[in-house]
Amino acid sequence: MGKRFDPKKKRVTRVVETSRKKERKVDPTKMKEMQERIERLEKKNETTRVLKKKLVNGELRRCVRTIKKMQNLKAKQEGTFVPQKYNTIDSMRITDATIEAHKQQLQEEELIHGETNDELRNYFTLDKEPKILITTEYNACKKSEEFAKDLENIFGGVVKYEQRFKREQTTRDLALLLIPEGYTSLIVINERKQVPYSMMIIALPYGPTAYFRITNLFTRSDLIGAVKPMLDCPPEVVMTNFKTRLGRRLGRLLQQTLSKKEKLQARQVVTFHNQRDFIFFRAYRYIFDEQNEKTVANMSEIGPQFTLKLRWLQVGVYNPEYEEFEFVQDPHEESTNRKLFYL
Numbered sequence: 001m002g003k004r005f006d007p008k009k010k011r012v013t014r015v016v017e018t019s020r021k022k023e024r025k026v027d028p029t030k031m032k033e034m035q036e037r038i039e040r041l042e043k044k045n046e047t048t049r050v051l052k053k054k055l056v057n058g059e060l061r062r063c064v065r066t067i068k069k070m071q072n073l074k075a076k077q078e079g080t081f082v083p084q085k086y087n088t089i090d091s092m093r094i095t096d097a098t099i100e101a102h103k104q105q106l107q108e109e110e111l112i113h114g115e116t117n118d119e120l121r122n123y124f125t126l127d128k129e130p131k132i133l134i135t136t137e138y139n140a141c142k143k144s145e146e147f148a149k150d151l152e153n154i155f156g157g158v159v160k161y162e163q164r165f166k167r168e169q170t171t172r173d174l175a176l177l178l179i180p181e182g183y184t185s186l187i188v189i190n191e192r193k194q195v196p197y198s199m200m201i202i203a204l205p206y207g208p209t210a211y212f213r214i215t216n217l218f219t220r221s222d223l224i225g226a227v228k229p230m231l232d233c234p235p236e237v238v239m240t241n242f243k244t245r246l247g248r249r250l251g252r253l254l255q256q257t258l259s260k261k262e263k264l265q266a267r268q269v270v271t272f273h274n275q276r277d278f279i280f281f282r283a284y285r286y287i288f289d290e291q292n293e294k295t296v297a298n299m300s301e302i303g304p305q306f307t308l309k310l311r312w313l314q315v316g317v318y319n320p321e322y323e324e325f326e327f328v329q330d331p332h333e334e335s336t337n338r339k340l341f342y343l
Contacts, residue, residue: 156234220303233266234259
């Protein structure tokens with residue numbers, strides 16, 4: 001017990017020193033009783049979660065944890081330990097018919113035949129380099145221009161940023177003008193309230209056209225410690241979790257916007273990761289180091305980073321009058337069924 005002066009009350013107050021609570025040790029007799037109780041409950045097929053709800057005393061809960069640790073340790077020594085699996089939304093997703101069909105031989109042959117004869121076959125069969133134009137709306141904001149320049153720098157020489165929109169010119173008119181110039185893709189960044197809001201990717205000259213919603217956008221200037229990209233060096237491409245028929249088609253559309261002649265000396269990689277129909281874009285530079293006789297990859301982010309959400313996929317070059325869609329996202333279905341994914 002001590003004393004201190006309180007300036008607000010202008011008087012000396014007493015300070016009581018409180019001792020820390022000591023950790024309680026588990027009584028071995030109670031632990032044996034608890035173990036017998038667990039065995040009786042397991043015979044009744046009651047799970048540990050139900051058992052923990054029934055236990056109120058903290059000491060009995062500690063007994064359960066220590067017994068489970070002993071059981072897991074014994075199972076690891078015997079080689080019969082099975083880690084507990086937790087259910088997530090990804091593991092409980094509604095199975096898509098195309099995922100199961102791709103595992104069968106006839107459906108796999110049909111899928112390969114369909115992909116080799118689709119509109120994007122020239123990119124995957126020929127050695128021709130892609131030529132892509134990125135453009136923004138007329139009088140675009142500074143954020144959209146930074147975003148377009150970051151994409152131009154990371155895509156490695158095959159992408160050109162230029163403001164090509166004129167007054168009262170539609171997206172379809174611009175796409176048709178680019179076909180004679182030899183462009184293979186058009187990327188349009190749209191904005192709402194002076195912020196990049198959506199992205200449209202048009203594969204030229206036959207389509208398809210995909211419309212994405214952009215969220216969580218951070219340009220290279222927004223990222224702390226982002227390194228500068230090496231210009232005119234096409235990066236490596238990593239695409240993960242595009243499993244369904246629609247997902248594979250969308251993955252091919254995204255892949256044809258990048259060069260196939262990547263420069264490995266630049267050590268740059270671009271990733272498109274699909275999770276719950278959200279496509280996460282990241283760009284990194286990596287280097288291999290040897291630490292304690294092990295090879296470790298150190299990565300630093302280049303930027304930009306953003307997330308895409310597919311809203312619709314249209315057949316052919318974008319045409320708002322004669323619409324033929326392969327996929328349209330239903331917002332009501334998205335909000336009611338959280339376990340339904342399309343990619």
